[in-house]
Amino acid sequence: MTKKILLTMVVVLLTLTGCNSIQSKKGKETSKKEQVVALLKALETGESEPIGIINSEKYIQHNLAIPDGLAGFGEFVSSLPANSIKANTVRVFEDGDYVFAQTDYEFFGPKVGFDVFRFENGKIVEHWDNLGEKKGPNPSGHTQLDGATEVTDLDKTEENKTLVKGFIEDVLMGKNPAKITDYISTEKYIQHNTDIADGLDGLGAALQAMAEAGITMVYTENHKILGEGNFVLSMSEGKFAGVHVAFYDLFRVENGKIVEHWDVIQEILSEDKWANDNGKF
Incomplete structure (x- = not known):
């Protein structure tokens, strides 16, 4: 251009x-x-x-x-x-x-x-x-962009947003991590994060590998939950490997459980490098 x-x-x-x-x-x-x-x-x-x-x-x-x-x-x-x-x-x-x-x-x-x-x-x-x-495909062969695209269950938008908000707060922000199976399907969980395989087992293995490598992932605040039907986007803030980041997580919900996940994690610029005063969120 x-x-x-x-x-x-x-x-x-x-x-x-x-x-x-x-x-x-x-x-x-x-x-x-x-x-x-x-x-x-x-x-x-x-x-x-x-x-x-x-x-x-x-x-x-x-x-x-x-x-x-x-x-x-x-x-x-x-x-x-x-x-x-x-x-x-x-x-x-x-x-x-x-x-x-x-x-x-x-x-x-x-x-x-x-x-x-x-x-x-x-x-x-x-x-x-x-x-x-x-990046390339993850251990289960999924890319960061493939997967379902069809919007369904428009009548369940608010219900699905509430589910995702609970998952962010209880599991990712650590209020009650044991409730993870209340939110994520134990039968089908398709993962598009490039480092994580499908299923709860894949998620657990990735988190264990991170812990062994001394890599931490901490969600400190959820700023916004948006959704349409079976798709819900969460916009959160926290730290990844000690770096101040924004977590954008897109979830697909099916029958009251999260069954698919896409994400982007981006470093938040230090304030002295901001080109505007509006903040990331």
Whole structure:
């Protein structure tokens, strides 16, 4: 993407600020999910129309390497080498004013990322993300992005969010780790973390290996739980191997138990390196 294209994108956005909905070129109003997928793809293509979904007067940025607001977004993208971004969104979900997506990126090397956007009056006004290195398959042969994508059980969204919140607090934050089988299926647990095999046995073996190597994983605070049907995203903070990190965990729930898991762990920049004052969460 060239600086000229980025400037064009910003100009177009400014002309669209007064619109409360974005329509396709054929005049059909698009959903928030479609708008987010198109926005992420525009980072690759340089297409200007999808950028119009961002509120040019209010855009709160939680990627700590990017300055706040639309101007900050433009400044960051224009600083990148031409044609350096590729984006293929694999999963996208909606929870009220929030849309969250899981994307296969090419961004200074292969990456996997979660992006969360908050809408207000038909425009995106806030953005969070977590980006990690893309690696090979895990011991069970699963990648960081393959697996189920179909959204089901829309009537169980809140129930599934409550289940995941309980798992984060009881198991990952250590309030009552013995309750793990209340949350994770003992019959089917598909793992997409690159270092962990399927099943509770795989999880246990990985945790034991970490302990023997002196590697700690500590969840200290859960900041947000978002969900649509059988998929739930948890955004948490803690430490991994002594490093201050953000944990983004995506879970698939089936019959009241967690049966699949994807994640990205990213180091949180020290405050002296922040490009904005909004914090990671």
